[in-house]
Amino acid sequence: MNDPELDQLIRGSSPEPEFDSSFQREIWARIAIAERERKIGPLQWLEEALARLSRPAPAFVTAAAMLLIGAGLGRGIAAPESTGASRDAYLASINPLAPRSEITHE
Secondary structure (H helix, E strand, C coil), rough: CCCCHHHHHHHCCCCCCCCCHHHHHHHHHHHHHHHHHHHCCCCCHHHHHHHHHHCCCHHHHHHHHHHHHHHHHHHHHCCCCCCHHHHHHHHHCCCCCCCCCHHHHC
């Protein structure tokens, strides 16, 4: 519905609110007080840490660090002590009936 009279009436009836000059300052003061009085729960530190990590740069750095740590730990844990032992285990797994003399090093 396009009614010019109604549009004119709506535009004319929108009063501008009148606030004190200190209204905005008082609102920000109340916000600051509420933040200071906010109870710090047992998981508040976790919430703050996750809020900081949710930004792109810290999230990227964290993911890269975790990837490097995981790769380093995986490489260190999974490193075979000797290639001969790995070869013997593989040969024994594919031919469990073979005598142990065939599985010896060349």
